[in-house]
Amino acid sequence: MVMPLDMFSEIVTTPFMQRAILVGMCIGVVGPLIGSFLVHREMALIGEALAHTAFAGVAIGIVAGTQMDWGGSPLFVALAVVILAALGLQYLSTHTDAYGDVPLAILLTGGFALGIAVITWGVAFTAQIGQYLYGSILAVSWTSVYLMFALSVVVISIVLVTHKQLLMITFDREVARASGIRVAAYDTILIVMTAIVVVGAMQMLGAILVAAMLVVPVAAAMSLTASFYRSIWLSIGVGELMVLLGIFLSYVFDIATGAMIVLVGIGLYLVALAIGR
C-alpha cells in the first residue's frame, strides 16, 4: 500500500506535477486577490464571462497554429482577446442602459459561441481544445509556468499600488467619485487584471471552472473576519489550500485536477460557513 508520505514525495518529484503546483500556487494568490475586489462589487460572474471569451482566444490561437503554422502558445492570443473583451464589456456596461448582468451574459455566450464557431470552421474538436475547456495539469508547460509567474508579479504589483483606490470604489463608488478618484480608470485596471488572471488560470482549471478561483476563496473568507484586508489574506490561504489539496487528491484518485480543486474549494467554503456562523 502506498503511504500518503510516499505519494506526496512522488507528486513533488514528478516534473509535470511540479509545474502544476507552481502554476497552482500563483493562481492561489492572484485569483482571490482580484476576486476580493470583484465579489464585493457583485461582479462574481465576470470571471466566468471572460473565461468563455478566453476560450474563443484559445480557439483562434489553435486554428492559427494548425492552418498558418504559427508556433506560439494559444494563451497569448487568449490574453489579447480577453483584454479586448474586458474593455468591450466595460464600454457596454457604461454606455448602455442594460442591467448590469446583461453585458456579462452577452459576453459569456458570445465568447463561447465564437470559440465553437472558430473551432468547427478551422479544426475538429481536439484533445488540446478539451484541455482548455476542462483544464489539465498535463497541459501545463514550463512556458505556462513562466507566463503565470510573470502575470502574477504584474497583478500583485498593480494591486500593491492601487489597493486603496480599488477598495474605496468597491465600498462606496459615489464617494470615490466625489473625492476625485478616477473611477473609470480603476475599473479598467481591475477588469484587465481579471482578464490576465483568467487566462493564466484557464490552462489548469479550464474555461468552465476558472471563475471558481476568483469567487470561492473570497466567499469562504468573508464569513471569517470583519476586516477587508484580513479577508484577502484568508482568501489567499483558502486559495492555496484549494489548489494544493486539489492537486494532491486529483493525483491520488485520478480525477480531473480543475474539478477537484473546485470541489475542495466548495468543501472549504462550507467549513468556513459553519465556523463563521
Added chain:
Amino acid sequence: MVNDVILSLDDVSFGYGDEPVVEEITFSVERGTFLGLVGPNGSGKSTVLKLALGLLTPEDGEISLFGEHPSSDDVRSRVGYVPQRGSEIDRRMPITVEEVVTLGRVPTAGLRPLRRNDRERVNQALRRVGIESLNDRRMGSLSGGQRQRALVARALAADAELLVLDEPTVGIDANARSSLYDLLDSLHHDGMTIVLIDHDLGTLVEHVDMIAQLNRHLEFFGPRDAFLEELSVVGQLAGGW
C-alpha cells in the same frame, strides 16, 4: 470668522432630458456656515448637492467650489461627503470601521503608502466622533447611528473643510439622531462648514444657521430666523414635510 465663500451656485439649472429638476438656483455658502437644504420630495435637494460636488454637470449656470470648478482635483479632497444611502451600506462586506475611516486619507495619499501621519489623522477622526472603541468592528454590524458617525469620521480623516451630508438621519432612531446633531453642532462650533439635507425640518432648524428652501426653484435663502419668520414652520410641519 473669515467670511470667504466656499461654495457658490450662479443661475444653475439641471434636468434629465426635457424634465427640469432644478432651475435658476443661485446661492453661496460662506466658510463656517451650517446650511440646511430643505424642500419636499423631488424638489431637487440631492441634485443640488451632486451638482455642487461635481457629480453632475449643470446645463446652465456656474458652480464654484473653493473658487474652482467642482470637478477639479484640487478641491475634491477638501470636501467630505456622506451620501444619502450611507446608512444602507452593504452589511455583508467585511470591512472594519477603521478601514472605512482610513479611506478618507486616500484622496490625499494618492498612490503612495499610508504614513504614520495618515494613521494619526484616522485615530483623531475616530476619537472626534466618539467611536474609537469600535475601530475593529465590522461596519455592517454597527447601528445606523454608529455607521453615520463612522462615515462622518471618514470625512474628517480627509481633513475636509466642507462637510456635505445627504439625509444622514434616515433609518436611525431618535437618540442616534440627537447624538449625530450634537456631533454636527460640535464640528460647526469648531469652524467646520456644513451643508445638510434632512427631512426632519423641526430638528434641522434648531441646529442650522442658514436655510435654502428648494422646490425646483430656490424659494428661500437666508438666515434661519428669517426663514422661521417668513414661513409658518408649524404650518409646514402640519402639511406633512
